[in-house]
Amino acid sequence: MKWRDDADSYGLVSKTLHWGMALLFLWQFGGMLLKLVVGRVPWMGFWVGTHASVGTALLALMLARALWAVGQRRRRPPYHAGTVGRLAALGHGALYLLMFVVPALALLRLFGGGREVRLFGVLLREGGGERVAWMVQPATLLHGVLAWLLLALIAGHVAMVFVHRFGWKDDILRRML
């Protein structure tokens, strides 16, 4: 098993980051979708309670993944020539952008909110601080909206994998499996 990417397929590091993060996104969106459907009932407390920590882990993994992607950019399986390839590159770029902005705005709000900050069970700051409006407002306006946009893009991304597989029959999924 190769570590790095090559023209034929992604390597172990890219695959682990891709599928590991996909699982964490499933947890993250699953919790929020369930909260919307059933409300904040007691048995969901643990799930929703992990949201900030899992989101922070996703941001850290995203930064590692972006650095790795830059390092591997000349080795990776190439995009299709022409418009289809350009759209795919644009779609992946948009996924990276939202994977950064969505948790980054929420963390800014967390640290600007004046309340206790606890991540991964570790107390990082006591509560009772001042609420800083410019740190809180962007996430209040955009965190939820952009997160749902990210989910829509992920759905489009997965749909395109099916179009490649069953429509164009150029089995792109194999590169990532």
Ligand code: HEM
């Ligand atoms: C990539 C990571 C993340 C994703 C995909 C994500 C996704 C979501 C979604 C879908 C909602 C529901 C919005 C609604 O009810 O319409 C939400 C709400 C929320 N998230 Fe996140 N989140 C992430 C990271 C974070 C982080 C790191 C924090 C805290 C530091 C956080 C704090 C919150 C809070 C407090 C809410 C409820 C208030 C609001 O809707 O803005 N999230 N998140």
Ligand code: HEM
């Ligand atoms: C069932 C879920 C998923 C499937 C079947 C899937 C499939 C794939 C495949 C086949 C590729 C390779 C495309 C190519 O070589 O052009 C790929 C790449 C990619 N996927 Fe997914 N994916 C899934 C979930 C996700 C999720 C949840 C995200 C992030 C939010 C994501 C983000 C990306 C990105 C950014 C790339 C470009 C390569 C990279 O930088 O890692 N995917 N995906």
